[in-house]
Each structure stands twice: as structure tokens, then as C-alpha cells.
Amino acid sequence: MFELTVCEEIAAAHFLPGYQGKCRQLHGHNWKIEISIVAGQLDESGMVMDFKEVKKRLKAFLEHLDHVCFNDLPAFQTTPPTTENLAKYIFSGFSKELQPHKLKLVRVWESQRSCITYHG
Numbered sequence: 001m002f003e004l005t006v007c008e009e010i011a012a013a014h015f016l017p018g019y020q021g022k023c024r025q026l027h028g029h030n031w032k033i034e035i036s037i038v039a040g041q042l043d044e045s046g047m048v049m050d051f052k053e054v055k056k057r058l059k060a061f062l063e064h065l066d067h068v069c070f071n072d073l074p075a076f077q078t079t080p081p082t083t084e085n086l087a088k089y090i091f092s093g094f095s096k097e098l099q100p101h102k103l104k105l106v107r108v109w110e111s112q113r114s115c116i117t118y119h120g
Contacts, residue, residue: 087118
């Protein structure tokens with residue numbers, strides 16, 4: 001099994017309503033988004049998928065999340081914009097952008113020391 005991983009970064013804000021701590025206030029992160037694609041076989045050029053193409057698609061997908069407040073997005077009107085829910089949201093949306101390739105995981109880093117991994 002082959003696994004291809006790429007990373008991209010966005011800057012965005014959020015706040016966590018109902019949370020009993022500082023994160024209930026509006027604050028931002030420089031988020032690192034890491035995705036991994038898996039394949040049992042390589043394509044005719046000997047690749048899982050061209051890195052350049054994966055990066056291009058990921059950057060395009062993340063554009064609507066860059067420099068926004070997640071709480072203002074329709075997806076987070078009824079779901080708290082936690083790092084966990086952000087990872088699930090990215091997985092659900094980006095997996096459609098990769099067809100027929102299989103997205104294995106999305107890892108969202110909200111700092112250099114803290115991340116969440118979502119497996120579909």
C-alpha cells in the first residue's frame with residue numbers, strides 16, 4: 001500500500017461557544033492541514049498521484065476557509081468549529097475532490113504541538 005501526504009496552511013479564526021476557557025473568545029490560528037491519500041497500485045507513470053496536482057486541489061479546496069471566522073460559515077452554524085469538526089469537514093469535502101483516489105486521513109494542526117486526525 002502506498003500513502004501520499006501533502007500539507008497546506010491557512011490562517012483563520014474561531015471561538016467555541018459554551019466552552020469554559022479562553023477559547024470561548026474569538027482567537028485565531030495558523031492552521032496546518034495535512035492530508036494522506038492511499039493506493040494499492042501506482043498509475044501508469046509510477047505515482048499514487050502527482051504531488052503538484054494534489055497540492056493544487058488542496059489549496060483550491062481550502063481557499064474558502066482561509067482568512068475567515070469559521071463560526072460564520074454555514075457548516076459551523078449548528079456544529080461547534082472545533083479542530084475535530086474542522087478535520088471531519090475537510091475530510092468530507094476534500095474526499096469528493098480526489099475521486100477516484102482514496103483519502104485516508106486529514107490531520108489538522110492548530111499549533112506546532114497540537115493536532116487532530118480524522119480517518120474516514
